[in-house]
Amino acid sequence: MTARLEPPVSPEAAPFWDATRQRQLMLQWCRACDLPVHHPRVLCPRCGGTDLDWREAAGRGRVHAFTVLHRPGNPTMAERVPYVVALIDLEEGARMMSNVVGCEPGRVAVGMPVRVGWEDLPDGRALPVFEPAGEAAGD
Amino acid sequence: MSYDPAELRGKAAIVGVADAASPSGELETYGRALEAAMVMEALADAGLSLSDVDGVLNAGDSMGLAEYLGIRPRYTDSTSVGGSSFEVHIEHAVAAVAAGLCEVAVTVYAQTPRGDRRRPAAGGPWRRPGAMLEWEAPYGLLMPMGAYALAASRHMGVYGTTPEQLAQIAVSTRQWAAMNPRARYRDPLTVADVLASPYVAEPLHLLDCCLVTDGAGAVVVTRADRARDLAKPPAYVLGVGSCHDHAMISEMPDLTTTAAAVSGPAAFSMAGVKPGDVDLLMAYDSFTITVLLLLEDLGFCPKGEGGRFVEDGKLGPGGALPTNTNGGGLSYTHPGMYGIFLLVEAVRQLRGEAGDRQVDGVDVAVAHGSGGVLSSMSTVVLGGEGAR
Numbered sequence A: 001m002t003a004r005l006e007p008p009v010s011p012e013a014a015p016f017w018d019a020t021r022q023r024q025l026m027l028q029w030c031r032a033c034d035l036p037v038h039h040p041r042v043l044c045p046r047c048g049g050t051d052l053d054w055r056e057a058a059g060r061g062r063v064h065a066f067t068v069l070h071r072p073g074n075p076t077m078a079e080r081v082p083y084v085v086a087l088i089d090l091e092e093g094a095r096m097m098s099n100v101v102g103c104e105p106g107r108v109a110v111g112m113p114v115r116v117g118w119e120d121l122p123d124g125r126a127l128p129v130f131e132p133a134g135e136a137a138g139d
Numbered sequence B: 001m002s003y004d005p006a007e008l009r010g011k012a013a014i015v016g017v018a019d020a021a022s023p024s025g026e027l028e029t030y031g032r033a034l035e036a037a038m039v040m041e042a043l044a045d046a047g048l049s050l051s052d053v054d055g056v057l058n059a060g061d062s063m064g065l066a067e068y069l070g071i072r073p074r075y076t077d078s079t080s081v082g083g084s085s086f087e088v089h090i091e092h093a094v095a096a097v098a099a100g101l102c103e104v105a106v107t108v109y110a111q112t113p114r115g116d117r118r119r120p121a122a123g124g125p126w127r128r129p130g131a132m133l134e135w136e137a138p139y140g141l142l143m144p145m146g147a148y149a150l151a152a153s154r155h156m157g158v159y160g161t162t163p164e165q166l167a168q169i170a171v172s173t174r175q176w177a178a179m180n181p182r183a184r185y186r187d188p189l190t191v192a193d194v195l196a197s198p199y200v201a202e203p204l205h206l207l208d209c210c211l212v213t214d215g216a217g218a219v220v221v222t223r224a225d226r227a228r229d230l231a232k233p234p235a236y237v238l239g240v241g242s243c244h245d246h247a248m249i250s251e252m253p254d255l256t257t258t259a260a261a262v263s264g265p266a267a268f269s270m271a272g273v274k275p276g277d278v279d280l281l282m283a284y285d286s287f288t289i290t291v292l293l294l295l296e297d298l299g300f301c302p303k304g305e306g307g308r309f310v311e312d313g314k315l316g317p318g319g320a321l322p323t324n325t326n327g328g329g330l331s332y333t334h335p336g337m338y339g340i341f342l343l344v345e346a347v348r349q350l351r352g353e354a355g356d357r358q359v360d361g362v363d364v365a366v367a368h369g370s371g372g373v374l375s376s377m378s379t380v381v382l383g384g385e386g387a388r
């Protein structure tokens, strides 16, 4: 399988990417809102607050929306067609883009429970992807 | 001191328009030369000349454009917010001429993705912002259709909208294109045809997606009292409103509601009209889902009911809400940032110049641009003499 595009690391997101080396899904948190901030920033986009820290996420969520790509979004994904790109609502309240893997694209549905999995990147980091969880995991 | 945007109502008008497109999908001219040709044609349409222009608007480079044209503008604006840039330009030009910042403003656009394939080094790759490379590109989302597919998926999941309902938007638009001799696609289209076309980014089929064609257009704005002395009947700018709420699709606050829910009511309020008063809607149709969301957000139907609203064909010829009468981005032309064609068609319909596809009695027309990935929204309400 062709290696994926390696995401650049923005300074605000260094803790997120560093943690992926240990297969930990970290979320930046705004203490004032007591809510996660994703993607990571230098301030909270809700309240403008800068009192931010990091917490490990449970890695559980639901599919908010998804698309089955029949053409690759970039050449590194060509061998994977058709594949699923989804927006995942993590149970902590953050939303992130990812892939749903480990099941037929036709089984993915809005609201489907998922849990985090990991796909290695060449530089030692890992990319968080999601697979069916709970009742959705069975065949 | 405070200002009420309603004071801008009717203070400026579009007085000259031009656009270029070809059934082959290709144009011979390109780049700045094509922009200049459009500016000159639109000025001639207005009965004005280059020396009258003291306001220049361009999506990205008003300075280079003005230099090329030999204009030293009193008002310059390089606002580039995707496909809705030109609706935003109208908003800014209206304010500028009403405030006396300039007297005659022009906005112009030219992009030739098909012709550029034969011209190495023209254009260049679409440069993505860093955040998108970090948080979206590694997952292989096909842009831009993948982003719109996510919105369609959410609308289907929450409201039960069907692929057939989305397909009907493409079908109604094609019926209008059949009456536009310059449209890229004019053959009849059925819902079954749309559903039988290959998936690009499921749930969107190929025929749910706009074209890739060459195209160009321009629009001229001046003060209302001056507009009445020019060559063509004025299309008064009755209301304008803009809003954007994200750049990346993963940051869109609600995938089923766009910022048109802000820009639309602002423009309608300024104009003193309601959606029910609108005789013609030009709603940016990058994808069928775009139109469906805009119908809801602009208030033509309640949130979630867009699918049921369109399924009887009311957007097409003879329907209750004539929409995208030039054949739209789906069947007429779509070079990349389509918003200027919305304005040109709205003006032609207001003037009664739309030929076979002319809608009877168009006195209030809405041109709504959408840029980015459902990101930047701008609504322009135009009216003829009767609506002023």
Ligand SMILES: [Zn+2]
Binding pocket: A030, A031, A032, A033, A034, A044, A045, A046, A047, A048, A049
């Ligand atoms: Zn906060």
